[in-house]
Amino acid sequence: MCSIGEDDFGDDGGVHSMEPKLENLNINDASGICQKCNTEPVAVQLGYKEPECKTCFLMYVRHKFRASLGSSKILPKNADVLLIFDGSPSSVTLLDMANFAQTQNTFKRLHCNLKVLVVDDTFLGHQEEEYLKKVLEILGKYDIDTYFTSLASTGPPIPVKEESEEKLRGPWVEEETKLKTMVEKIKTLTLRQDFITNHRKNIIREAALHLNSPFVFLSDISPDLASVFLANISLGRGSSTAHDIALLDERIDNLKLIRPLKDLTGAEVQYYIQFNDLPTVSFRTYGETVGTKMSSIQNLTKSFVENLQEKFPSTVSTVFRTGNKITTKSQLQPARNRCDEVVCRLCRSVIDLEESKTLFAVEFSRMASEFAANGLNDMSSLSEKARQQLQIDNDKQLCHACRNIARNVSSSDVDFESFL
Amino acid sequence: MGGTDLPLVLEFGGGAELLFDNVKKRQVTLDGSKTWKIKELLGWIRDNLLRERPELFLQNDSVRPGILVLVNDADWELLGELEYELQPNDNVLFISTLHGG
Numbered sequence: 288m289c290s291i292g293e294d295d296f297g298d299d300g301g302v303h304s305m306e307p308k309l310e311n312l313n314i315n316d317a318s319g320i321c322q323k324c325n326t327e328p329v330a331v332q333l334g335y336k337e338p339e340c341k342t343c344f345l346m347y348v349r350h351k352f353r354a355s356l357g358s359s360k361i362l363p364k365n366a367d368v369l370l371i372f373d374g375s376p377s378s379v380t381l382l383d384m385a386n387f388a389q390t391q392n393t394f395k396r397l398h399c400n401l402k403v404l405v406v407d408d409t410f411l412g413h414q415e416e417e418y419l420k421k422v423l424e425i426l427g428k429y430d431i432d433t434y435f436t437s438l439a440s441t442g443p444p445i446p447v448k449e450e451s452e453e454k455l456r457g458p459w460v461e462e463e464t465k466l467k468t469m470v471e472k473i474k475t476l477t478l479r480q481d482f483i484t485n486h487r488k489n490i491i492r493e494a495a496l497h498l499n500s501p502f503v504f505l506s507d508i509s510p511d512l513a514s515v516f517l518a519n520i521s522l523g524r525g526s527s528t529a530h531d532i533a534l535l536d537e538r539i540d541n542l543k544l545i546r547p548l549k550d551l552t553g554a555e556v557q558y559y560i561q562f563n564d565l566p567t568v569s570f571r572t573y574g575e576t577v578g579t580k581m582s583s584i585q586n587l588t589k590s591f592v593e594n595l596q597e598k599f600p601s602t603v604s605t606v607f608r609t610g611n612k613i614t615t616k617s618q619l620q621p622a623r624n625r626c627d628e629v630v631c632r633l634c635r636s637v638i639d640l641e642e643s644k645t646l647f648a649v650e651f652s653r654m655a656s657e658f659a660a661n662g663l664n665d666m667s668s669l670s671e672k673a674r675q676q677l678q679i680d681n682d683k684q685l686c687h688a689c690r691n692i693a694r695n696v697s698s699s700d701v702d703f704e705s706f707l
Numbered sequence: 708m709g710g711t712d713l714p715l716v717l718e719f720g721g722g723a724e725l726l727f728d729n730v731k732k733r734q735v736t737l738d739g740s741k742t743w744k745i746k747e748l749l750g751w752i753r754d755n756l757l758r759e760r761p762e763l764f765l766q767n768d769s770v771r772p773g774i775l776v777l778v779n780d781a782d783w784e785l786l787g788e789l790e791y792e793l794q795p796n797d798n799v800l801f802i803s804t805l806h807g808g
Binding site: 319328329330331332338341376552553554556557558561562569593596597598600 | 720721771772773775782784785802
């Protein structure tokens with residue numbers, strides 16, 4: 288018979304044999320020596336992972352970077368890669384990792400020709416003083432070809448050698464004023480941020496083409512991408528959001544935007560910076576400086592994700608992994624069907640709005656409000672007018688979200704079209 | 708002076724310095740006649756150094772989730788967190804992971 292409390296077990300029955308051996312489960316109560324290498328003292332504990340020493344931690348995060356490139360086989364040998372640098376902790380981490388990977392022995396070396404690009408947006412007035420100087424100082428420590436361009440640039444990027452900050456910023460002063468005026472004429476902060484994000488990508492693409500770099504490294508990490516994903520959905524960019532958060536964005540032929548740090552968390556980046564004693568610059572986005580947490584969809588989404596993440600540490604990865612499973616319609620189509628696609632002139636994603644009932648309804652209701660506001664009573668032609676307006680919009684070759692930006696430029700003196 | 712002081716180096720990074728007059732690194736000297744745990748240090752920081760919005764740094768007697776604490780370059784979770792007893796010349800670093808990770 289099998290029953291608890293048999294004589295063999297003494298007074299406490301079988302209880303003593305059922306207790307888990309807690310001392311083996313408590314990973315913090317180790318000897319203080321890293322269990323991976325068995326030599327160095329532990330320095331960091333990430334989530335539910337075993338505590339690691341500095342060396343093992345650095346190997347682990349560098350492996351994440353290398354594995355994202357290696358397993359996807361995106362990068363051919365000796366590819367020309369343009370790394371976008373802004374001085375933020377994640378971009379310093381990316382630069383350092385890429386640089387480190389190039390100095391490895393033959394077996395592990397990252398074979399690519401690395402160039403760095405700084406996209407200057409200080410003329411919008413949201414970066415701290417001396418931001419650019421500090422960014423260039425950091426880059427001076429690496430022996431990598433560096434180029435400089437402006438968010439308002441219209442020509443090829445300038446190589447940064449011994450050039451002074453003034454000289455670098457010289458060529459585009461006029462364009463910068465124009466762009467700044469344009470941005471300020473966009474009615475809401477949400478749309479301003481959305482425009483800047485997409486315009487910045489276009490500047491990066493142009494610079495990469497000028498520099499003959501078919502590959503671009505972006506330094507987005509998982510918490511950034513989680514909020515970008517949710518914000519994109521609210522902005523009406525659902526159909527192209529897959530490009531904005533995946534490892535690879537190949538919206539434009541012959542140019543691949545890659546996010547090799549997409550699996551890193553904020554804590555991993557900060558530990559990497561700390562353990563390597565790397566300098567960083569406080570990089571601010573336009574929306575962070577100009578508005579509060581509540582003033583735009585992007586800011587609000589970001590603070591929502593951050594808040595949730597604090598209380599439920601799996602939030603970011605849940606959002607992010609869900610987003611990862613989404614693909615665009617065009618990605619599923621065979622390549623030969625893609626030549627007749629219409630592409631948005633601002634965000635470069637495929638426009639798939641044919642006969643959208645939702646958009647027609649939105650347009651109809653917008654027209655109805657306009658009619659009412661102007662005191663007009665003849666509602667009969669409304670649906671025809673809405674259809675015509677949609678056709679005009681379609682002819683402009685802008686996607687739904689970018690159309691919203693164009694429609695909300697509040698002044699007729701600025702030419703939105705000239706920035707496309 | 709001398710044997711009764713507990714000198715420490717406090718560092719703030721990743722945006723946490725904004726709550727402390729934008730000073731990233733500072734030397735402080737605590738009363739060494741008693742033992743100091745990190746728990747007590749946090750109280751001392753709140754009363755003496757924290758300039759604005761304490762809720763962005765502290766939450767229920769501990770630091771807010773999302774702030775990493777390193778003592779002499781080791782994660783405080785490995786040292787007993789709030790119960791760690793500070794030693795002279797310890798370097799305590801607080802990094803916020805919420806701003807521009």
